[in-house]
Amino acid sequence: MSVSSSRPPLWFWIGISCVWIFALAFRFWGLERFNTLVFDEVYFAKFGHNYLTQTEFFDAHPPLGKYLIALGIALKGFNTWGFRWMNALIGATIPLILSGIAYQLCKRPSYALITAVLASLDGLLLVESRYALLNVHILFFGLLAHWLVLISLNHQGMQRNGWLAAAGVSFGATIAVKWNGLGFLLGLYLLWLVAKGGQVWFGSSEKPKRRLPLQKLSELSWLQLFVYLPAIALFVYGILWIPHLAQNPEFNLWQVHQEIFSYHRRVGGDEVHPYCSAWYTWPLLLKPISYFYQVTQSTLEPLPVIGPPLPQDAVKWIYSVYAIGNPLLWWASTIAIFVLLVWGGWQIWGLVQRRQGNQETTSLSGEQAWLPCYVGVNYLANFLPWVGVSRCTFLYHYMPASMFTSLALAWFIDDWLRTSDRRIQQLAVALLLLSLASFVICLPIFLGLPISPMMWRLLRAKV
Known part of the structure; x- marks a missing residue:
């Protein structure tokens, strides 16, 4: 496949702008409706405020996420808008970064745009972006790092x-x-390691001008990847601790890491938190997390909700926010990553068998090999380490891995739209429309809209 070096066309930029407006609108709409601390905001919003008031505290995580929350508070005040708006802005950019990764992988604007659309319809990402929590910051910086590495592969020397x-x-x-x-x-x-191994085992017959950026990964030296890159990361990580340690002098850098590690080892199982969930339940969306739940029997009850009043004849309404993925999109993405892993493994196994049998083999190259490899390896790297974790874990710990399931599903949908089989094209369009419909149906529990008990039970039954 020939890789185009031209920039994405105008229709792509129009589409990606619409996706960003869509993401911004749903993250900022009613951001301060719940005028109370929601879920772990009781820790992170307060910790962010503590930095501004120079109040000593212990935190079980490194400090950068709370610095960003503190910046939001410093600009807009210690209120629901102040400690949430920064997360909403960062969360709205994640579909764009994921789109950038998709484009760098194969230079297909359609694939990049579909990836952004799917990410914008992710319910868990939406909910996490609307509160002063930490997970969107992990995704933002982690995905940004991958995007920058992929861009570096298009350059040489000092630019790289x-x-x-x-x-x-x-x-x-x-x-x-x-x-x-x-x-x-x-x-x-x-x-x-895969790129190096593939280069040694299968060789490469393609001319440099036809190579995808990811195929150039083997060009990075061990010095660049294992000394230069981690040295910068470690330096930045250490520097970011300085303000926290200056304000909280009880522990030095080594001691605070010991305390954090000890804390996480003490976090127990299901008896500690009702929403603890095992790693193998995450791909199936078996145990979402209730972030907010409030029932009103009449319009006269005081509620921590800012907005239009309930109907005068209201008997019972429920405000409920669940940290949960878009169900149809989530399950389709899980199937997509499973199929991609099986298909990719089968392809590589076939190449190995032909190589061992001294048969003619194609090189480990091209979009059909490298894109599934990138998506599958990163998915497993962010998912499988949780298998050995004994502490209480939650659905949101799956979010880094779930970003790569979106890349997998978008890849299949884009391929289906490009096929000449009209039925396959219709299937791809139907999947996109059904994902949007599933998103709209679940909006009441994404945004905490007032719903009747019957509707609440129906939505809970669906998820």
């Missing part, structure tokens, strides 16, 4: 090192939000 340095800064930032940001760095290392 400059892009890699920016990626190192972003890797350091994502780890400085939560340690599970390391999954993004692990994915890059595993991909480099």
